[in-house]
Amino acid sequence: MLAALVIVFREVLEAGLIVGVVLAASRGVAGRSAAVSLGVLAGIIGSIIVATFAARISEAFDGRGQELFIAAILLFAVVMLAWHVVWMAEHAREMTQQLRKLGSDVGAGTQSLFALGAAVAITVMREGSEVVLFMTGIVIQGKDTAGELFVGSIGGLLLGGAVSLGLYFGLASIPLKRMFSVTGVLVTLLAAGLAASAIQQLSNAGVLNVLDTSLWDTSWLLSETSWPGRILHVLIGYMDRPTGMQLIAYAATAAAIFGLAYTRRAPAGATARPSASLSA
Amino acid sequence: MSLYSIGRSTALLRTSPALVFAAALALAGAYHFVATAEASDEMVVEITIKDHKFEPSALKLPTAKPIKLSVKNLDASAEEFESKDLGFEKVIAGNSGATIRLKPLEAGTYIFYGEYHEDTAKGHIVAE
Numbered sequence: 209m210l211a212a213l214v215i216v217f218r219e220v221l222e223a224g225l226i227v228g229v230v231l232a233a234s235r236g237v238a239g240r241s242a243a244v245s246l247g248v249l250a251g252i253i254g255s256i257i258v259a260t261f262a263a264r265i266s267e268a269f270d271g272r273g274q275e276l277f278i279a280a281i282l283l284f285a286v287v288m289l290a291w292h293v294v295w296m297a298e299h300a301r302e303m304t305q306q307l308r309k310l311g312s313d314v315g316a317g318t319q320s321l322f323a324l325g326a327a328v329a330i331t332v333m334r335e336g337s338e339v340v341l342f343m344t345g346i347v348i349q350g351k352d353t354a355g356e357l358f359v360g361s362i363g364g365l366l367l368g369g370a371v372s373l374g375l376y377f378g379l380a381s382i383p384l385k386r387m388f389s390v391t392g393v394l395v396t397l398l399a400a401g402l403a404a405s406a407i408q409q410l411s412n413a414g415v416l417n418v419l420d421t422s423l424w425d426t427s428w429l430l431s432e433t434s435w436p437g438r439i440l441h442v443l444i445g446y447m448d449r450p451t452g453m454q455l456i457a458y459a460a461t462a463a464a465i466f467g468l469a470y471t472r473r474a475p476a477g478a479t480a481r482p483s484a485s486l487s488a
Numbered sequence: 489m490s491l492y493s494i495g496r497s498t499a500l501l502r503t504s505p506a507l508v509f510a511a512a513l514a515l516a517g518a519y520h521f522v523a524t525a526e527a528s529d530e531m532v533v534e535i536t537i538k539d540h541k542f543e544p545s546a547l548k549l550p551t552a553k554p555i556k557l558s559v560k561n562l563d564a565s566a567e568e569f570e571s572k573d574l575g576f577e578k579v580i581a582g583n584s585g586a587t588i589r590l591k592p593l594e595a596g597t598y599i600f601y602g603e604y605h606e607d608t609a610k611g612h613i614v615a616e
Binding site: 211215259262263266267270271272274275337338341342344345346348349408411412413414417420421422427431432433449 | 554556558564566568575576578579580583588604
């Protein structure tokens with residue numbers, strides 16, 4: 209039972225941490241709860257579909273299907289998160305003012321809400337499909353321990369959700385003045401980590417064969433399979449054995465998002481602009 | 489997510505520099521896909537999973553040669569075939585198979601395991 213709990217907890221936590229950070233990063237955006245809820249719902253439905261076709265996805269492209277599929281998902285998530293960070297940077301000042309003075313939310317365009325929901329959906333779908341496969345496995349096996357394993361899995365689901373909520377409230381308690389910078393940096397590094405993971409998938413698929421040996425190994429110091437290692441891997445993209453290409457992808461993604469957010473951020477002293485006029 | 493909003497967002501994406509980066513990566517990937525598509529001298533190694541155990545669980549493989557692991561999961565339940573040492577993790581649905589491509593190995597021992605049944609699904613590769 210404990211083993212099932214740990215396995216499900218691990219998968220849920222990976223998605224949950226991302227959702228928690230993204231949710232905190234979009235505080236003050238009207239309609240974000242609906243976008244995130246819809247994203248989670250779409251992600252769960254997507255999980256079931258992906259799990260159903262898991263074998264066929266895996267066999268596609270001469271056995272490279274799963275890697276290419278995950279890489280595409282990850283890169284899509286990176287673009288959505290980048291978009292979101294840049295949008296938030298453009299509106300952070302306005303958002304802080306509104307939250308502080310009026311306690312009201314800033315109206316966001318459908319497009320930025322779409323980016324938010326899509327990032328959540330795709331993240332939930334990726335980890336969720338593994339949870340679905342694991343849990344259906346328990347049912348299919350039909351052993352006498354199935355009930356116990358199922359309870360463990362549900363426990364893992366709830367625990368993963370609880371820790372993610374904890375992270376969200378932790379981030380949300382940061383004073384407003386700092387919060388958007390903290391969450392902006394966090395989402396940026398998170399996205400950079402996803403880009404590096406996409407590179408690993410492409411490398412595993414054998415479609416990217418340059419700079420693909422690991423440059424160093426810090427697993428003795430902090431293993432990616434340990435709990436702190438796992439959490440840091442999700443939040444800031446920690447890698448214990450990064451390859452050259454992964455580091456390049458990480459740095460390039462982080463630099464691109466920081467650069468875009470910096471150049472497009474609202475200038476000091478600017479008054480709130482009509483927020484619906486999103487230009488990107 | 490309606491088709492309408494997807495359409496609108498793709499229009500927006502066209503102007504998004506972030507997408508340029510993603511597209512560049514995809515192109516690079518496609519290029520290498522073509523570059524490596526020619527039949528290489530991959531060595532094919534088969535591993536089966538049954539009752540949450542690997543058969544064989546100990547493999548001796550040559551170094552400096554690309555290897556293609558063909559894993560058949562004969563159990564009804566899914567398994568996550570994973571190796572931190574070799575840098576892959578792959579979910580294999582019940583009663584199906586999966587392919588894992590390994591870059592040429594350096595001499596050494598590499599542990600692999602099934603994450604969903606870690607107490608029984610264990611194995612290793614010795615490259616020499």
